[in-house]
Amino acid sequence: MSAAFRPCLHDPRTRQRGNTLLVVLVLLLVMTLLALASLRIGNLEERMTANLFDRGLAFQATEAALREGEALARSSSTPPAAGKCANGLCGKLQSVLSEQQITALFKETARTASPLDKNTLAVPKSDNVRYLVVHRGRAEAIHGCSSVLGASGGIKDPLCLVEAYQVEARYEATDRAAVTLRSVVHVPAPSSTSP
Numbered sequence: 001m002s003a004a005f006r007p008c009l010h011d012p013r014t015r016q017r018g019n020t021l022l023v024v025l026v027l028l029l030v031m032t033l034l035a036l037a038s039l040r041i042g043n044l045e046e047r048m049t050a051n052l053f054d055r056g057l058a059f060q061a062t063e064a065a066l067r068e069g070e071a072l073a074r075s076s077s078t079p080p081a082a083g084k085c086a087n088g089l090c091g092k093l094q095s096v097l098s099e100q101q102i103t104a105l106f107k108e109t110a111r112t113a114s115p116l117d118k119n120t121l122a123v124p125k126s127d128n129v130r131y132l133v134v135h136r137g138r139a140e141a142i143h144g145c146s147s148v149l150g151a152s153g154g155i156k157d158p159l160c161l162v163e164a165y166q167v168e169a170r171y172e173a174t175d176r177a178a179v180t181l182r183s184v185v186h187v188p189a190p191s192s193t194s195p
Contacts, residue, residue, distance in 0.1 A: 054177075059181075064116060065169040065171075066131060066169035069111075070183060072133050073089075074185060085108075088131060088132055089133045090132065090134045106132050106170065110132040111130060113129040113169070131167060131170070132167070134166045135163065137164060138161055138163055139161070139162055139164045139186070141159060142160065145157055146160055148160075161189040162187060163187045165187065166184055166185075168181070168182045
């Protein structure tokens, strides 16, 4: 071979160092990391949406149980005896209970809510949705109304005195978030002269 046809070792066209390959590999790595991050974010958003959906269903089921408890309070003609509980309805408690005592009372005496009609979605099981109605005593519907007396000497407004009931509904499941709702229901009291 003659010297004219031998490639020159110093010619830049013949000495490639693989810089292009290195740049392409780095770009490929960056794109892979971005794709993995977007998949992870998508998965997280999907789980958050599912949890929000489940919480909404649990809230609706608990609210239905709360309304059922309120209907029970309105339908009771006379308050239960003080300190006695039966079938989700308790008489006036002797003292103010701590949160632990309320939870214990709830576990012992709460009533399971009725199943929801047409339960076609992933609505919580009715066994996990319970309510408790507690008589809180007699109270004035409007502050000071018992001091307004009629001609006969009794309270002028027959709807002044009410029986107050506290209704608490809970959704409790081991694998999902718990939902607790409370309300107070006033039921007109039988005619009486003292609050």
